[in-house]
Amino acid sequence: MSTGGALAGIRVLEVGDMVAVPYCGKLLADLGAELIKVEHPVQGDEARGRGPFAKGHSHLEKSCLFLYLNTNKLGVTLDLAHAQGKAMFFDLARKVDVIIEDKLPREKAALGWDDEALRHENPGLITASITAFGETGPYKNYRARHINLYQSAGDGLVYVGKEYVDREPLQGPGYQADYESAIGACSAIMAALFFRGNTGIGQHIDLSKQEWCLSLNAMYLGKYANGGLPVIRSNPALPFGGVIPCKDGYVMLLIVENHHWQRLVKAMGDPPIFHDDRFATLMGRAKHGEEINRHLAEFFVQCNKEEIYHQLQQQGIPIAPVATVDEVVASPQLASRDYFVEIAHPAVGKALYPSVPYRFSGLPRRADRPAPLLGEHNAEVYERLLGLDEPELRSLRETGVI
Amino acid sequence: MQTLSGVRVADFTWALAGPFGTSLLAMMGAEVIKIESRKKLDSARHVAALYGWTEEPDVDKSVEFNLVNPGKLSLSLDLSNPKGVDIAKRLVACCDVVVDNFSAGVMARVGLGYPVLCEIKPDIIVASSAYSGQQGPESSYLGYAPLFHAASGMAYVSGYEDSPPAYNRGRTDTIVGGVVAMAILAALNHRQRTGKGQYIDISSRETISGLIGHFFMDYALNGNIPARCGNEEGLLCPHNCYPCRGDDRWITIAVATDQEWRALRAAMGNPNWAIEARFAERESRWQHRKELDAKIALWTRDFEAEQLTNLLQEAGVSAMHNIGSKEVVSDPHIRERGLLKEVEHPKLGKQVVFGPPFRMSVTPPQIAAPSPLMGEHNDYVLQDVLGLTPDEVALLESQGVLD
Numbered sequence: 001m002s003t004g005g006a007l008a009g010i011r012v013l014e015v016g017d018m019v020a021v022p023y024c025g026k027l028l029a030d031l032g033a034e035l036i037k038v039e040h041p042v043q044g045d046e047a048r049g050r051g052p053f054a055k056g057h058s059h060l061e062k063s064c065l066f067l068y069l070n071t072n073k074l075g076v077t078l079d080l081a082h083a084q085g086k087a088m089f090f091d092l093a094r095k096v097d098v099i100i101e102d103k104l105p106r107e108k109a110a111l112g113w114d115d116e117a118l119r120h121e122n123p124g125l126i127t128a129s130i131t132a133f134g135e136t137g138p139y140k141n142y143r144a145r146h147i148n149l150y151q152s153a154g155d156g157l158v159y160v161g162k163e164y165v166d167r168e169p170l171q172g173p174g175y176q177a178d179y180e181s182a183i184g185a186c187s188a189i190m191a192a193l194f195f196r197g198n199t200g201i202g203q204h205i206d207l208s209k210q211e212w213c214l215s216l217n218a219m220y221l222g223k224y225a226n227g228g229l230p231v232i233r234s235n236p237a238l239p240f241g242g243v244i245p246c247k248d249g250y251v252m253l254l255i256v257e258n259h260h261w262q263r264l265v266k267a268m269g270d271p272p273i274f275h276d277d278r279f280a281t282l283m284g285r286a287k288h289g290e291e292i293n294r295h296l297a298e299f300f301v302q303c304n305k306e307e308i309y310h311q312l313q314q315q316g317i318p319i320a321p322v323a324t325v326d327e328v329v330a331s332p333q334l335a336s337r338d339y340f341v342e343i344a345h346p347a348v349g350k351a352l353y354p355s356v357p358y359r360f361s362g363l364p365r366r367a368d369r370p371a372p373l374l375g376e377h378n379a380e381v382y383e384r385l386l387g388l389d390e391p392e393l394r395s396l397r398e399t400g401v402i
Numbered sequence: 403m404q405t406l407s408g409v410r411v412a413d414f415t416w417a418l419a420g421p422f423g424t425s426l427l428a429m430m431g432a433e434v435i436k437i438e439s440r441k442k443l444d445s446a447r448h449v450a451a452l453y454g455w456t457e458e459p460d461v462d463k464s465v466e467f468n469l470v471n472p473g474k475l476s477l478s479l480d481l482s483n484p485k486g487v488d489i490a491k492r493l494v495a496c497c498d499v500v501v502d503n504f505s506a507g508v509m510a511r512v513g514l515g516y517p518v519l520c521e522i523k524p525d526i527i528v529a530s531s532a533y534s535g536q537q538g539p540e541s542s543y544l545g546y547a548p549l550f551h552a553a554s555g556m557a558y559v560s561g562y563e564d565s566p567p568a569y570n571r572g573r574t575d576t577i578v579g580g581v582v583a584m585a586i587l588a589a590l591n592h593r594q595r596t597g598k599g600q601y602i603d604i605s606s607r608e609t610i611s612g613l614i615g616h617f618f619m620d621y622a623l624n625g626n627i628p629a630r631c632g633n634e635e636g637l638l639c640p641h642n643c644y645p646c647r648g649d650d651r652w653i654t655i656a657v658a659t660d661q662e663w664r665a666l667r668a669a670m671g672n673p674n675w676a677i678e679a680r681f682a683e684r685e686s687r688w689q690h691r692k693e694l695d696a697k698i699a700l701w702t703r704d705f706e707a708e709q710l711t712n713l714l715q716e717a718g719v720s721a722m723h724n725i726g727s728k729e730v731v732s733d734p735h736i737r738e739r740g741l742l743k744e745v746e747h748p749k750l751g752k753q754v755v756f757g758p759p760f761r762m763s764v765t766p767p768q769i770a771a772p773s774p775l776m777g778e779h780n781d782y783v784l785q786d787v788l789g790l791t792p793d794e795v796a797l798l799e800s801q802g803v804l805d
Contacts (some may be wrong), residue, residue: 006588006589006591007588007591008452008595009595011468013794024531027584029547031543031588032680032730033800041430043786050636051625051636051637052620052624054624055623055624056624057406062623062789064520064616064617064619064620064623064624065616065619067623068616068618068619069615069616074646083515086727088480096656098660107501107606107792128711133638133735134739134761136738136739137735137738137739138734138735138738139469139722139735142711142715142722143718144656144720144722145635145638145641145656145658145720146635146641146656147633147635147641147654147656148654148656148720148721148722149722150654151643151654151722151724151725152654152723152725153720153723153725154725154726154727155507155728157622159560159561159568159569159570159571160622160792161569162567163565164568167562167645168633168642168643169643169652169724170560170561170562170568170632170633170646170653171633171654173556173561173568173614173634174559174617175561175615175616176556176613176614176618177429179574179613179614179615180577180580180613180766183577183580183581183584183591183670184580184759185760186584187580187584187736187764188581188760190584190587190588190590190591191403191405191406191430191762192762192765193586193591193763194405194406194587194590194591194594195405195406195765196589197594198408198594199596200766201764203761203762203764203765204762204763204764205760205761205762205763206760206761207760207761208739208760210725210736211741211759211760212759212760213573213738214574214725214730214741214756214759215741215756215759216422216572216573216576216577216580217572217576218469218571218576218755218756219418219446219466219470219572219573219576220571220727221653221726221727221730221756222465222466222469222754222755222756223465223727224467224727224728224730224731225727225730225731225742225754226579226750226753226754228465230726230728231727232594232650232726232727236549237569237571238453238569239453239454239455241571242548242569243552243557243566243567244566245566250558250566251552252548252549252551252552252566252569253549254546254549255451256453256546259794269721274794279433281453281454282451282453282454283454283455283457285454285455285456286453286454286455294451315541316544317544318544318545318549319549319554320545320548320549320550320552320553321552321791322552322558322567323552323554323555323558323622324555324558324627325555325558325614325617325618325620325628325668326621326627327555328554328555328611328616328618329622330552331533331553332538332539332540332606333538333539333540333541333607334538334611336537336538336539337535337537337538337608339605339611340618341609344753349762350617351619351622351623352622353615353618353622354607354608354611354612354615354618355608356607356612357537357581357604357608357612358581358585358602358603358604359602359603360585360588360589360592360598360600360601360602360607361516361588361600361601361603362592362598362599362601363592363600366735366774390464394666
């Protein structure tokens with residue numbers, strides 16, 4: 001299963017709910033790691049209870065979120081609150097290279113979970129804590145869902161423009177900040193693996209999702225810290241252009257450089273108004289952006305977004321359609337790169353899943369497997385790694401440990 | 403010893419996406435040599451002028467550039483000059499990783515395509531990040547962050563339910579940089595085990611589509627086309643930003659269960675309106691969410707945001723004050739963890755930068771230096787790394803190769 005991937009031979013234990021830790025696990029699994037996901041024996045990962053569900057009704061095996069975030073993993077159940085469950089978890093920790101988890105410091109303390117003690121028995125172990133606010137500081141035990149995280153990281157100000165000023169700050173769609181944090185955690189883990197490959201030394205990673213997301217916006221948020229003006233929602237986003245309505249939806253137009261402007265004017269049939277001196281320079285266009293927008297609106301409202309996208313891009317003009325999910329799935333560009341892959345799952349059948357954003361010349365693409373059913377790999381994993389036999393497993397099932 | 407000690411990166415990236423990725427590598431101890439030119443200036447060195455907000459400034463005095471390029475070295479090199487390309491090739495021979503985020507095909511046109519680099523250094527890792535990736539019918543199209551935000555499907559689902567799609571700023575770029583770093587680190591692990599390098603083709607559009615994966619599953623399994631839903635998340639209720647005392651201060655409150663609702667209600671002092679039956683259970687509460695939001699906003703607006711966060715967290719409610727440009731400097735938690743660092747920049751003076759964005763217990767990432775001045779490390783790179791004599795460097799200088 002893990003032959004040939006960049007992380008072939010690396011075994012990861014995942015203890016986490018919803019998005020950040022599971023997506024981090026998926027990223028590692030997609031790169032070839034053997035990923036063992038530990039879930040609560042009854043309700044499983046909280047994402048299993050989040051809609052939308054396949055065919056509408058709530059079902060532990062049919063959550064769209066869970067199905068996407070947990071491909072290529074082995075799934076086991078384990079009750080960490082149970083003494084025997086805890087002992088089995090610590091046994092598993094001796095057999096893995098990496099542990100990723102999202103427990104708050106107070107939750108870890110209550111479980112008697114001590115990363116350094118685990119490392120004492122397994123010196124190369126890499127442990128990664130992925131929490132909203134990190135493991136130190138006054139907010140370390142604060143609970144946060146996506147909207148709390150998103151707005152605690154400067155992100156409500158990412159959407160700027162007059163239309164937002166009088167309304168409540170906006171969150172990113174879905175679980176954007178959690179997904180993004182997983183990418184930072186995955187990078188830190190692979191850096192630690194590289195260091196361990198050179199030295200044999202494991203270590204602990206503390207990723208605060210808040211800090212990672214603040215860093216993503218450093219170029220904007222950091223201006224005020226350096227004596228500049230704060231970024232606020234009433235700032236103009238772009239001199240002109242941006243999201244423009246067209247006949248069947250919207251396009252996104254980003255005209256910055258002079259030659260892009262000149263090409264756009266030509267593509268619009270060379271309207272005499274655009275030869276006005278006011279529009280001759282970058283600064284002039286920025287100053288008269290609203291007037292330019294009025295002319296752009298008249299032009300684009302007559303266009304079909306996909307047609308005008310190809311037509312203008314072929315003339316070297318930066319534009320894109322504001323695509324809906326079905327349009328993304330139908331994109332010839334993505335199809336040519338096999339971005340969407342079909343995966344069959346026992347409870348929901350075959351479906352097209354988004355795959356990976358990279359292609360490695362020296363590595364085959366992984367043959368994807370569906371998200372595990374709750375406890376699907378209990379026997380396989382506990383027999384192989386902990387040497388448990390069928391009567392022992394039966395007894396663990398009966399006592400609710402697995 | 404640092405995490406990536408001994409790893410040298412030839413960094414051809416510019417603007418925001420690539421440079422954020424290579425700044426992570428620099429913080430972890432890789433030697434990142436930025437190859438740049440005044441002839442094709444990195445837009446981060448003159449952002450405001452690029453957008454027409456200001457006149458052309460000093461390229462060594464960009465606060466934005468300093469924020470995304472700390473700890474890197476700069477070699478100024480004109481790649482439109484064959485001698486510049488020659489120097490670049492000699493540098494690649496001394497590097498482990500080459501990375502760019504030009505439009506697809508630019509590196510090959512310059513004479514630095516993967517087959518060429520592979521001949522110079524067979525185990526080289528080359529990562530290219532572009533709007534649509536390196537192949538396919540749209541690979542030649544131009545792409546900036548707002549464009550791949552739009553084409554990925556993310557823009558369409560960003561915004562209030564009654565507004566047009568929302569325009570997203572630079573984080574769409576920087577997260578692609580995160581994937582660039584991630585892919586390079588995967589390849590470094592692979593090379594460590596097998597001795598083999600490789601070429602990595604990264605698509606910005608695909609990166610962003612991956613961040614809304616569950617929306618694609620709703621389409622695949624149900625045929626649904628998700629729309630914008632503002633600050634909502636499923637049936638969570640209340641779930642929004644609420645105003646607090648002060649200018650543009652807010653708190654987010656996210657309630658998932660009836661138990662959490664009762665905790666919030668108690669924290670508000672169980673006012674009469676809140677104990678009405680229509681708010682008691684999740685589905686009914688969600689149906690009356692607009693009314694509920696208005697009532698809660700009347701309560702929150704008399705509080706300092708930070709105080710209210712503390713009060714609600716103590717009560718077991720997920721709540722957090724919003725943090726923007728000002729709060730990031732003053733917030734006690736961010737201060738105690740020390741995310742903001744001060745560096746001494748030779749032309750800008752004391753500058754605040756962000757990072758590192760994660761901690762490692764044995765090999766802590768660090769910000770070792772400010773961003774480089776244009777060509778600041780020409781002598782180091784050309785003489786110490788490539789072994790050129792001072793006379794040879796002076797000749798290149800006089801020929802305009804180091805512009």
